[in-house]
Amino acid sequence: MSRYLEARRETLPPAVTDLAEQLAEAGYKVTGPRLAVLKAATALRGAFSVHELEQWLIARGESPGIASIFRTVRLLSDLNLLQRIHGLDDCHRYSLGKGHGHHLVCTGCGAMERFEDCGVQSLIQQLEQRTGYRISAHLVELFGLCPRCLAASAA
């Protein structure tokens, strides 16, 4: 295990140390800037943008250079620990989460539910037959209001 990570394990949320361990296992160093980004991503929950990560970090006076924030996001994405969320307009949001998945995003507050099974298999088969395409990937994202925002808007 990483010496650097051991030294601060006590001060970090478990979700952060989990992710940091996966970085170490993949052969990457566990550094201050990387831990900072992991803390921000964990704290923000939901669907966050790089800009929001940066703001969260700046507010706490522990922001790495913007280049390193982008680099860490890219790294997490390459390791499949972070998924990109395509919004209706907004295209560059992310959420922590392993592997293939989909998102139900609140357009009011950014809250988010992740789900694995999107049920497009039969659609895919049907379209392959009709069009002759061989389909190898799909994107399914849903948008709406979370219970809280729904309640707030009813008031």
Next chain:
Amino acid sequence: MSRYLEARRETLPPAVTDLAEQLAEAGYKVTGPRLAVLKAATALRGAFSVHELEQWLIARGESPGIASIFRTVRLLSDLNLLQRIHGLDDCHRYSLGKGHGHHLVCTGCGAMERFEDCGVQSLIQQLEQRTGYRISAHLVELFGLCPRCLAASAA
């Protein structure tokens, strides 16, 4: 009908005059730059980027300023005559087409099939029950190889 459009109706593809008429009906002027963009979008078919529109137009020596290309794309989008396509990486491609729809895009050549019914209704109901969200919009895009690219890759 637009005087400007009448004067060049003969020289334009029907698909272009159709779209131009819809601009006029919505109260917008039918101008040279706008017709040029419509010609490019119609000619490119499939899923095109703003950059590809510009290249097509430059190659024919009739490119409006880049600002006007963006403006026309935005206008068509606002009028719901153009849909934005979210790719896996590539986020800003467009396709002509009215109203809500989905796309099956060839990752080899950019060819595209549009389809209306994506069959996520039952998924939506299921998730609304489980999460308490009220879902109001969805994104469904499929990717793969078109028959031609499939044949080419089999060689």
Next chain:
DNA sequence: TTCATAGTTGAGAGATAATATCAATAAAAT
């Protein structure tokens, strides 16, 4: 606990995408 090394960082430059400004222009209504 050092030490050497290879991976990482950050400031700043640079690339790319898109928007804002505004005087000049051109389509449309008259």
Next chain:
DNA sequence: ATTTTATTGATATTATCTCTCAACTATGAA
């Protein structure tokens, strides 16, 4: 044909993201 008003395009500007490279630091080995 003239007037009116939307539109255009050159240019500047902003936003997003990547690159470069000297300085730094986490890690494995000693």
